[in-house]
Amino acid sequence: MTRRSGTVPEETKSRLLQSAVCEFGEYGFEKASLRRICARADVTTGALYFFFRDKEALFRNVIAPVTDRLLKLMKMHYEVEQNSPDVNIVKGESEDFRIADEFFDLYFANQEICRIVLSNREHPLVTSFFDRLIRMMDEQMLLLLTLAHPKLPESRIFNECTIHWFSHLQIDAVLHILSHNLDKMQAKEQLKIMIRILRGGFLSVLPDTGIQL
Template sequence: MSRRAQTDSGETKRSLVASATKEFAECGYEGASLRQICSKAGVTTGALYFFFTSKEDLFKSVVSPLMSKLPSILASWIEHDIAVICDEEGEPTNVEALPDGLAELMKEYPLVPKIVLSNRDNPVVKEFLDEKVDEIAEMVSNRLARKNAAGADGFSSHLFATMSADAFIQILANDEGLHMVAGHLAGFSTFVRGGLRAALQ
């Protein structure tokens, strides 16, 4: 394939993903139309199926760049507050700062948190989030168990992790500026630390 053909091919794929991002944000996964996506991207449906095997495959291409990184940011954020409460290490989450890497992701993928939030039960989203929720739940349970806390049972830890993940996504999906997002995350961090303190008592 010539370099020009490769460039054109790459531009076509990027155009499809950009068009699909807007369509999924406006209509949700179920309501999104592949025909509309192709029309707005200025390509045929044949071109779409050259790059993507299905609607789900296209959806995954839209959400995976952010979702492959976001759960790790969430886990680091939760782990930081666990260390503050359980180990008395470090300071609480900084009200003025976002977790490392989050600002860059939000600027690059501003519509994706909204897409994720409105499609929380989509298999692609569930695969990304549920795996990380399980990891966070285990981390919380292990930390609390070392303190002989009553909240170390699997149910409470999993509920805590699920609530944290959903709140994290909802805050990011509110279409507010980065400073407001940082403030909301800091407020939720205070809530998280209160729950951890209660579990340790």
């Protein structure tokens, strides 16, 4: 018998989300079936629609624990950089390493959901997430170049196109690591290697400020 919407317990929502993780992980968004999700969760479709307007809304709730958390982590990371009493682009490695560790802690604690995000890159919600992440990275780099100490002379090298490309390089470095079967410790160490390489390339074209690298 179909439950009335007002009597559907929160446990039902949890079962639906767990079932949806399995369904989206196995079939992807396009081929996922709401009927199979309900059957696996042992609930009616009416119960599903009580919590989620449609498959899109269900998918949003499935990926949100990862996408929302990552955006929050990046925001906190950028605030630490901005609030540093001495914004020194050359000597800012430790904060980059810290956020690298936090990212992989998040990834390995939520591998199923992360794989759903990565295997549905064409979905508008996922596309929007990556666009927002890239935009945050672009804006942060532009800001740090402005706040940098010692003051950097103007340079045509660090235009919006270059900075946007550099943001993509950082994302691609993480995706490359995730494409290999590394454990958490290996992934963290590999990302630190890549951070050093990316920073080295970036710093090599900084305008001369008299700083010895």
